[in-house]
Amino acid sequence: MFILTLLFLGLNEGELKMSEDKPENPSKSDQVVFIGNKPFMNYVTGVVMQFTTQGANEVVVKARGRFISRAVDVVEVARNRFLEGQVDLKAPEGIKVGSEEFENKEGKQIRVSFVEITLVKK
């Protein structure tokens, strides 16, 4: 029971973080889920709950570097298993790729790729 509670809190925490991403936007049509190295299902649940309990019309799944593969997995599991028939990839151009340069701690220029995948309610 304790573990279950922790699990639940963990998910809520992730969810709060996602909502905080755009605090200036009170509408629920522009939610963002950043993919990192938390347990895989946290992100799937995050996406699913945005649509089901938070009333989002659009959810953007973002990831950088090696988490890009994971972002695609999250999107695929969410839309094919948990939200089957309820959401679509936004068309056209629901998927963006690009890269950003930034300076790391050692002062070296680093280039990192990113992906942004937008799901919309049908």
Add this chain to the structure above:
Amino acid sequence: MFILTLLFLGLNEGELKMSEDKPENPSKSDQVVFIGNKPFMNYVTGVVMQFTTQGANEVVVKARGRFISRAVDVVEVARNRFLEGQVDLKAPEGIKVGSEEFENKEGKQIRVSFVEITLVKK
């Protein structure tokens, strides 16, 4: 010198493989580069050479599972560094994501995500 030759052969080998992907298609407008775990630059060179020495108008970079992140990196390095101003992501819908189910050696159903990114000559 020997190592350089090997390197060169290695690249040629990769390139041949790519061309063999659609042996029934004699046109050069539909080349495919599959991303795997060879050295990163092999794939970048593969993409660049399709456009520069093979005269391709379109190159599709495909990857599955954990190689998806790598595919995005290959595309970004090819188009921003080596082919700057020469190629674009195909628009709209130059990027596809999806998933396939198949049976692994143990008879278990496995789902794997894939990505297909299409670059076109400007």
